[in-house]
Amino acid sequence: MSVGTVSNVLNRPDLVAPDTRRRVLDTIDDLGFVRNESARQLRAGRSRTIGLVVLDVSNPFFTDIAHGVETAATANGSVIMLCNSGQAVEREARYLDVLEEQRVQGVLITPVGTDYSRLDVLVKRGTPVVLVDRGTELPNLCSVAVDDVLGGFVAASHLLERGHQRIAFAGGPLALRQVQDRHLGAVKALTDAGQKASDLQIFETTSLTLEAGRRAGEQILDVPEARRPTAVFCANDLMALGVLQAVVSHGLRVPGDVAIVGYDDIDYAAAASVPLSSVRQPRELIGRTATELLLDEIREGTSHQHRRVIFKPELAIRASSDRRRSSRGRARVARRTRPAD
């Protein structure tokens, strides 16, 4: 029995006679033979894995994206390797090294910074890359994103429309493109409404977590009442949940004293102590689409035309912001007012 035949049984079973095939398969079972993927890859020159690098696995937004990616990848017989950069440039770099050493088929990534040179190198050396949740200035990458400027605009417009004058923006680091864009959109909403850009008070954080949200909430509450924002637009839902916790734990009311709007519309947003208004992104769809773009690129090779897909976000209005604010000064919350359900 030659190794060539065994290889054929495994990879091109139609080439081998039925009973030989049987015999080989039985023996494989007997011996507990497991194909060595390393050798296979070495010979074939490429693997069956796709790298997915996200900013934060603890954020449901990204796990939902991962879900979409997995669906599309599995349908193609590929396996995904989920990497968590944790918004740290060095960790991201390390994972990219590992992925390149593994000769992955391609990489799906939400990059930490705006320095795309490492990705550029990756592409030049032949590993296709698709940006996720990030539009790109670079012409040599496919990308799937949501219009974050529009998202920020919609959120802030909604708050303005509800009569809020002093609006805060909480999130960070501002170096993160998503944060930047959402902020930009909010500023635009303000200026369009005749306010100054500087009227948007910024509470910058170092990350976008529940904990960071709580701290930002504390800071906001530290502002003297006369100047304290009556509404907060948070760069994502984890932040918003944190702010909500801080506000509630200080005995203030949402949206009575402080209205809150989040971003992503993760499942927990609707389940929060006060159901959270949020800018919805098609998370699974983003993941699926990105994967399909990547698979296309892998198949098409050099003839591939890069594409940018941009989805439109939608505002889900819930209790945390759904009340009209009285127009003059700080509204006193009457004690008899029923809390929003």
Place this chain on the structure above:
Amino acid sequence: MSVGTVSNVLNRPDLVAPDTRRRVLDTIDDLGFVRNESARQLRAGRSRTIGLVVLDVSNPFFTDIAHGVETAATANGSVIMLCNSGQAVEREARYLDVLEEQRVQGVLITPVGTDYSRLDVLVKRGTPVVLVDRGTELPNLCSVAVDDVLGGFVAASHLLERGHQRIAFAGGPLALRQVQDRHLGAVKALTDAGQKASDLQIFETTSLTLEAGRRAGEQILDVPEARRPTAVFCANDLMALGVLQAVVSHGLRVPGDVAIVGYDDIDYAAAASVPLSSVRQPRELIGRTATELLLDEIREGTSHQHRRVIFKPELAIRASSDRRRSSRGRARVARRTRPAD
């Protein structure tokens, strides 16, 4: 320049003269050489990756564990490959195949079923396996778990102590060992308190998600008021959040009409519309410990002694269950009663 020298520069730089080293490194930079991990693995016989197979990446409980695993793995220079079985036996099997083909250093897994034969085979063929969040009957595996029977006992005891007579258990599938154990613990609490085991009404679900929780909540509310449970112990926090949503959306009060206790104490539990009582598990610690056991096993080889680590859970009491129930019949919730903050 021989390949051997290059290999030495990369792996045992002290063996090679400083200026040769320089020259090699410069050339590597010039040429954009990237080490081929497949070839390296093929030659070395094993990889630097550790497989982590979890039941549900969307569940923060598991991403927190993943976090702990990553910390410990990175410290060791290993890379983790995060796989999501989604509580499906076939997907789990497929991932195990892939991991074995990749010749991973070892596997950390929360298995879907109770059939350990596949894992047994893996171990026999030389891939160390450590069970996560699951004790084991098998003597040939390390494991890190939390005493789920105790957890269930503590949760149910707390509800009994608060005066609840009709308690429900929501979660599933019961085939999941974690669910089984938590249920068992709850039953024990009831019988210890002189009730019958059958007094614990079971609402079995097919998975442990928010959505499943909502449906379970609906079912519970469908029970005629006279027999409706006044308290629900949920197999995990996602379920509990779902039940909470269902109850609140029907205009009932938590804990007034229905008290709720969850399990895991994920970050969102405390942030829920009614802060959720929950059985806390040391999630990151579980991940770290499991990884360390695995790394030990990898290092020690055949001389390795398997260990079982079992952590004790703790009950975090919050608003969702923290009220004494009046002793006779269904307590009427006075309208003037303030909602819990």
Place this chain on the structure above:
DNA sequence: CCACTTTGTTGAAACGTACCAACAATGTTC
């Protein structure tokens, strides 16, 4: 100046697979 150690470099073998040209066996056609 020879024998010996130390230091640095090299070439070859091996890992387990995929692929291909070559071959053997069988069937088909005139």
Place this chain on the structure above:
DNA sequence: GAACATTGTTGGTACGTTTCAACAAAGTGG
């Protein structure tokens, strides 16, 4: 029944590393 096509099987080579014995060059001690 000879020439040819078809089908099934087989060695051999290449993939890019690591490892190791062997070797060359330089330094050291007597």
